[in-house]
Amino acid sequence: xxxxxxxxxxxxxxxxxxxxxxxxxxxxxxxxxxxxxxxxxxxxxxxxxxxxxxxxxxxxxxxxxxxxxxxxxxxxxxxxxxxxxxxxxxxxxxxxxxxxxxxxxxxxxxxxxxxxxxxxxxxxxxxxxxxxxxxxxxxxxxxxxxxxxxxxxxxxxxxxxxxxxxxxxxxxxxxxxxxxxxxxxxxxxxxxxxxxxxxxxxxxxxxxxxxxxxxxxxxxxxxxxxxxxxxxxxxxxxxxxxxxxxxxxxxxxxxxxxxxxxxxxxxxxxxxxxxxxxxxxxxxxxxxxxxxxxxxxxxxxxxxxxxxxxxxxxxxxxxxxxxxxxxxxxxxxxxxxxxxxxxxxxxxxxxxxxxxxxxxxxxxxxxxxxxxxxxxxxxx
Amino acid sequence: xxxxxxxxxxxxxxxxxxxxxxxxxxxxxxxxxxxxxxxxxxxxxxxxxxxxxxxxxxxxxxxxxxxxxxxxxxxxxxxxxxxxxxxxxxxxxxxxxxxxxxxxxxxxxxxxxxxxxxxxxxxxxxxxxxxxxxxxxxxxxxxxxxxxxxxxxxxxxxxxxxxxxxxxxxxxxxxxxxxxxxxxxxxxxxxxxxxxxxxxxxxxxxxxxxxxxxxxxxxxxxxxxxxxxxxxxxxxxxxxxxxxxxxxxxxxxxxxxxxxxxxxxxxxxxxxxxxxxxxxxxxxxxxxxxxxxxxxxxxxxxxxxxxxxxxxxxxxxxxxxxxxxxxxxxxxxxxxxxxxxxxxxxxxxxxxxxxxxxxxxxxxxxxxxxxxxxxxxxxx
DNA sequence: CTGTTAGCGCATTCAC
DNA sequence: GTGAATGCGCTAACAG
Numbered sequence: 001x002x003x004x005x006x007x008x009x010x011x012x013x014x015x016x017x018x019x020x021x022x023x024x025x026x027x028x029x030x031x032x033x034x035x036x037x038x039x040x041x042x043x044x045x046x047x048x049x050x051x052x053x054x055x056x057x058x059x060x061x062x063x064x065x066x067x068x069x070x071x072x073x074x075x076x077x078x079x080x081x082x083x084x085x086x087x088x089x090x091x092x093x094x095x096x097x098x099x100x101x102x103x104x105x106x107x108x109x110x111x112x113x114x115x116x117x118x119x120x121x122x123x124x125x126x127x128x129x130x131x132x133x134x135x136x137x138x139x140x141x142x143x144x145x146x147x148x149x150x151x152x153x154x155x156x157x158x159x160x161x162x163x164x165x166x167x168x169x170x171x172x173x174x175x176x177x178x179x180x181x182x183x184x185x186x187x188x189x190x191x192x193x194x195x196x197x198x199x200x201x202x203x204x205x206x207x208x209x210x211x212x213x214x215x216x217x218x219x220x221x222x223x224x225x226x227x228x229x230x231x232x233x234x235x236x237x238x239x240x241x242x243x244x245x246x247x248x249x250x251x252x253x254x255x256x257x258x259x260x261x262x263x264x265x266x267x268x269x270x271x272x273x274x275x276x277x278x279x280x281x282x283x284x285x286x287x288x289x290x291x292x293x294x295x296x297x298x299x300x301x302x303x304x305x306x307x308x309x310x311x312x313x314x315x316x317x318x319x320x321x322x323x324x325x326x327x328x329x330x331x332x333x334x335x336x337x338x339x340x341x342x343x344x345x346x347x348x349x350x351x352x353x354x355x356x357x358x359x360x361x362x363x364x365x366x367x368x369x370x371x372x373x374x375x376x377x378x379x380x
Numbered sequence: 381x382x383x384x385x386x387x388x389x390x391x392x393x394x395x396x397x398x399x400x401x402x403x404x405x406x407x408x409x410x411x412x413x414x415x416x417x418x419x420x421x422x423x424x425x426x427x428x429x430x431x432x433x434x435x436x437x438x439x440x441x442x443x444x445x446x447x448x449x450x451x452x453x454x455x456x457x458x459x460x461x462x463x464x465x466x467x468x469x470x471x472x473x474x475x476x477x478x479x480x481x482x483x484x485x486x487x488x489x490x491x492x493x494x495x496x497x498x499x500x501x502x503x504x505x506x507x508x509x510x511x512x513x514x515x516x517x518x519x520x521x522x523x524x525x526x527x528x529x530x531x532x533x534x535x536x537x538x539x540x541x542x543x544x545x546x547x548x549x550x551x552x553x554x555x556x557x558x559x560x561x562x563x564x565x566x567x568x569x570x571x572x573x574x575x576x577x578x579x580x581x582x583x584x585x586x587x588x589x590x591x592x593x594x595x596x597x598x599x600x601x602x603x604x605x606x607x608x609x610x611x612x613x614x615x616x617x618x619x620x621x622x623x624x625x626x627x628x629x630x631x632x633x634x635x636x637x638x639x640x641x642x643x644x645x646x647x648x649x650x651x652x653x654x655x656x657x658x659x660x661x662x663x664x665x666x667x668x669x670x671x672x673x674x675x676x677x678x679x680x681x682x683x684x685x686x687x688x689x690x691x692x693x694x695x696x697x698x699x700x701x702x703x704x705x706x707x708x709x710x711x712x713x714x715x716x717x718x719x720x721x722x723x724x725x726x727x728x729x730x731x732x733x734x735x736x737x738x739x740x741x742x743x744x745x746x747x748x749x750x751x752x753x754x755x756x757x758x759x760x
Numbered sequence: 761c762t763g764t765t766a767g768c769g770c771a772t773t774c775a776c
Numbered sequence: 777g778t779g780a781a782t783g784c785g786c787t788a789a790c791a792g
Contacts, residue, residue, distance in 0.1 A: 044785060045785065045786060055762070055764075056786080056787090058762065061761095061787090064787075067761080069761075089786070091474040091475045092475055092768090092786040094786095095472055095769065097786095098768075102514075102535070109500075110503070113491070116496045119515070120490045123515060124517065127516070132535055133514065135514075136503070136513075137500055154469060154470055155482075284691070288696070310491070311664065311691065313668070314664050314667070316671050424769055435778070435780075436769095436779090437771080438779075440772080441777095453777085468770070468771095469768090469769050471768090472768075472770040472771090473769085474770095475785065476769085477770095478784075
């Protein structure tokens with residue numbers, strides 16, 4: 001594309017670094033050998049058949065193992081396959097079989113360790129059944145979920161929707177358009193769409209109980225995305241736990257650690273003795289901001305998360321939270337998809353519930369005094 | 381499959397929770413309506429053609445926009461498409477065009493925030509060009525990379541290999557079998573395979589310089605995976621920086637925070653005044669273990685990371701590290717792939733280098749004394 | 761057991 | 777401009 005030097009490129013594998021915009025440099029380390037487009041065209045099943053001097057059908061039979069083939073021919077075919085490095089074209093197979101052997105996964109944000117783990121769970125489980133995984137990252141934009149799922153549904157045999165933020169009726173409509181839709185952390189009206197969900201109510205209840213037992217009476221709750229089903233479940237638990245001796249102050253927040261960081265000040269302003277974050281990921285941000293403000297956890301305020309991501313026990317203080325097996329969530333979602341296939345798509349409406357477990361660590365303690373402590377110092 | 385109750389399932393969307401093994405419960409919330417397999421079969425282009433009373437070719441022309449179509453017919457077709465909710469079958473398109481409009485991404489571990497970000501970068505960039513993304517997670521098993529890439533190469537038009545740990549010759553062989561292979565953080569012999577890499581040498585050099593300026597003379601380095609190309613690059617920088625007044629002690633470690641946690645004690649045992657971790661992710665584990673041991677950072681020892689993952693500035697102390705634009709890495713890899721397509725696969729051997737930037741934060745400080753401090757207390 | 765035939769859903773030649 | 781025919785790579789039905 002651009003001019004190229006004829007210099008044979010230092011034999012070492014060390015790239016040289018030079019400026020281009022910002023930190024990026026386009027090392028003009030041009031190709032060495034000029035065997036450019038000399039790549040042999042991909043072998044087809046016909047090539048293999050010719051090579052082995054058999055019919056394509058025989059090759060197919062050897063590879064799929066559907067019908068018995070004589071030992072002699074089988075050897076010839078295998079040899080030819082290896083020699084040519086033949087691998088069947090999945091698109092063609094899919095076209096014929098009407099199934100692609102792939103699953104789609106829609107996540108709000110792969111950067112969020114929670115979803116990364118769920119994705120990993122699906123991927124690993126799918127791999128065991130020799131299924132490929134397609135991902136779509138909606139960037140926390142609920143509006144993009146519908147289209148992403150619809151698109152993936154054409155590529156894959158089923159779609160796993162992680163924590164969809166879309167409205168209920170949109171989900172219902174989607175479920176009708178997408179053959180094997182499985183939700184994670186969301187159950188639709190009456191549970192028509194198969195789902196694997198965490199029992200958020202139980203989890204929040206456990207956290208509330210823990211806080212109450214420690215003596216907290218005034219709690220700030222950092223809300224997650226308004227449209228998240230899990231948020232509504234949490235709210236139910238909060239309502240149930242609320243009372244004259246257990247006041248829950250709602251603070252808008254979000255689902256990322258950046259959101260947590262931003263909301264930390266507002267949480268403090270409630271003069272609560274404990275802060276419940278929507279998730280561990282959010283709590284992370286809160287912790288950072290509290291530290292900046294010189295607010296000690298749990299000395300000045302207690303803090304809780306949700307999910308028990310790997311980081312939470314690496315943090316200081318180690319976070320009190322509720323443990324959810326994220327990879328299992330993904331794996332279960334996969335299983336739900338796999339099962340739905342067996343029954344021909346009729347078996348919808350299965351909901352699998354994961355019971356989370358309270359993990360008491362260092363970020364919670366009894367309130368320092370009857371009244372809410374204020375930051376020791378402002379802005380470290 | 382199992383017996384089902386006729387109970388109409390509580391109209392609420394709250395799943396009930398009951399025991400099964402461990403924390404999982406299979407809520408027997410059966411399907412409500414019995415419209416089981418009543419899903420209409422997916423519409424094909426022929427259905428649309430019939431519905432619009434035109435030929436399939438016309439439908440195709442409207443959808444692909446290759447040839448002009450009269451306004452009248454165009455309207456009829458579009459209406460039919462909407463009515464039927466038709467979406468072309470990508471497998472069929474792929475078969476015909478010989479390209480799938482998908483990229484594969486092979487990562488050692490999606491749970492690692494570094495790779496999650498790179499993956500996100502690829503996904504987002506691909507999406508903009510209307511490409512799908514396929515992922516394979518090799519679980520840090522270098523042996524699985526080759527097969528994963530090979531497999532993905534049949535599904536996708538190209539494959540992005542993230543930080544492959546496979547031996548050089550295996551990579552070379554792979555590059556020959558996979559049409560559009562792009563590496564992240566690895567350049568093969570002479571750079572035949574297009575790659576986008578971080579200039580690890582520059583990064584490590586910057587860290588060494590920083591540490592030396594602070595007065596550190598005895599440093600422990602927590603090694604990454606032996607087979608990682610980036611590790612070898614780091615070693616080069618270390619060798620260059622080493623000298624009588626700057627001693628680098630090597631400690632085997634790995635690439636995960638769990639590895640870091642395990643290696644922390646050994647790092648301490650070197651009696652170094654500063655510890656350089658292979659990555660931020662590793663440093664995370666080190667920090668946690670140090671805290672357990674009552675070793676203060678940077679009071680007793682300084683600690684550095686690499687990559688500047690989002691967490692690193694949320695941690696306390698905030699980690700001194702070297703900043704790498706992880707999403708950009710992914711995006712650039714995508715661009716390399718896209719570009720390689722334009723030139724027909726001949727343009728191999730492009731290497732793009734990202735220059736990282738030192739970020740000085742709170743985890744580094746001058747050494748406390750001339751001699752290495754020992755842990756204040758053992759096992760907090 | 762093996763080879764031959766047909767067609768999955770689509771875009772793209774060709775004729776008109 | 778439009779429609780009818782062809783074939784992408786593969787496997788499932790049929791013959792033999």
